[in-house]
Amino acid sequence: MPARLKKAAATMSVAVAATAIAIGASSTASAIELVDVKPPIVEASTSGSTIDLEITNPHGLLDTVGCNAMVVKATSVPGVLANPLTLLDAGVVVFPSFSDITSLFGVVGxxxxxxxxxxxxxxxxxxxxCMSPLNVGELPTISTPKLLPVIGSGSGGNGSSDFPSFGS
Known part of the structure; x- marks a missing residue:
């Protein structure tokens, strides 16, 4: 895919996500819930300086619910839990990234x-x-964050989703 097309697609997907979140934030008091949105199933582990993650969308394809997983700096977690819009703040999200455009689209049901x-x-x-475009005004349903320390290269397996989650 040409670089220009990748940049355009990435910009469009971020704009769509930002608009969906902004619509949700602007009218949460009058949210319309047509679909019961559950959080995704997320597994994560580390090996050296690599975070491996797996995300599963627990919904059916016809539920029109999209899900994605994000790697964030641990210091940002309290802010994200209080207000998911902080995911749009610079420096909060480490992954997904524009360098891997397929990472921006997440998973369907x-x-x-x-x-x-x-x-x-x-x-x-x-x-x-996870969120559904059918649930106008509703913020995404967020999974319990999984804490992952990354020690660096050559350290072998140094973390997993067995580490305590925030709030547990």
């Missing part, structure tokens, strides 16, 4: 995807989110 993302050493969290 019944689908599972796996991703690997190399990151700098630090403390991260993986958060999954």
């Amino acid at each position: 019944g689908q599972t995807k796996t991703y690997s993302q190399t990151v700098a050493p630090g403390l991260y969290a993986v958060i999954g989110a």
Whole structure:
């Protein structure tokens, strides 16, 4: 895919996601729920400086629910839980990224995807989110964040979704 087309597609998908979240935030008091949106099933582990994650959309294809998983800096988690719109703030989301345009689209009902993302050493969290365009005014349903320490290259398996989740 030509670079120009990738950039246009990435910009469009971010604009659509931002618009959906903004619509949800602007009218949460009058949200219309046509679909019962559940959080996605997210598994994550680390090996060296790589975070491996798997996301499964628990909905059926006809439910029109899309899901994605994000790797965020652990210090951003309280803000994201309080207001999912902080995912749009610069420096919060480490993955998905514009360098891998397919990572921006997530999974449709019944689908599972796996991703690997190399990151700098630090403390991260993986958060999954699902939403339906049919639920006008509703913010995404977010999974319980999974804490993942990344120690660096050559350290072997140093983390997994067995690490305690926030709030547990």
